[in-house]
Amino acid sequence: MNKIPLLFLLCVAMTLTACSKDEAEVTSKPVVQPAEQAAPAVPAAPVAVEKVKQVAKQVTEKVEQVKATLNSGQAIYTKVCMSCHKTGILGAPKVGDKAAWAALIAGGEKKLVENAIKGTGRMPAKGGVSSLSDEEVAAAVDYMIEQSR
Ligand code: HEC
Numbered sequence: 088m089n090k091i092p093l094l095f096l097l098c099v100a101m102t103l104t105a106c107s108k109d110e111a112e113v114t115s116k117p118v119v120q121p122a123e124q125a126a127p128a129v130p131a132a133p134v135a136v137e138k139v140k141q142v143a144k145q146v147t148e149k150v151e152q153v154k155a156t157l158n159s160g161q162a163i164y165t166k167v168c169m170s171c172h173k174t175g176i177l178g179a180p181k182v183g184d185k186a187a188w189a190a191l192i193a194g195g196e197k198k199l200v201e202n203a204i205k206g207t208g209r210m211p212a213k214g215g216v217s218s219l220s221d222e223e224v225a226a227a228v229d230y231m232i233e234q235s236r
Pocket of ligand 1: 163
């Protein structure tokens, strides 16, 4: 009596092992696929997976935004604004000229950003690059102010 269930269990165990091996081979392909493609294959928790993916995406986007803003001030200044603001062409306030910038900053940093976006005097709107967003121009102004305090 005792040996039958044992044998039976052994058989079941072997079948299961064989089975899971087969499965492992079959599923080994989707496993190496990117997470987005593999995720829908998990039927037990598709909603949770979607939610996690959404949150992960939002976090990634936020991080990218912050990173972009941190880098873009200097990057945009170098690409767009430096051509005039390094040497003071056309009477542009030179970056690093503390006296000139102190006077400008005294008028309010918001006003400076506004003027940089809309243009003022011989300063072209957005430095002549209309594809820049307002935020990017603001970041460049912030960078210029930081370098000129
Ligand atoms: C074609 C040359 C040129 C480029 C490019 C340029 N500027 Fe200017 N900028 C000027 C000149 C000239 C002035 C002085 C304007 C005036 O008061 O007549 C000025 C003034 C400014 C001021 C002071 C505004 C004020 O309220 O007096 C800021 C801030 C500024 N620029 C930011 C920027 C930023 C940011 C960029 C790049 C996105 C940029 N500029 C690109 C020529 C330039």
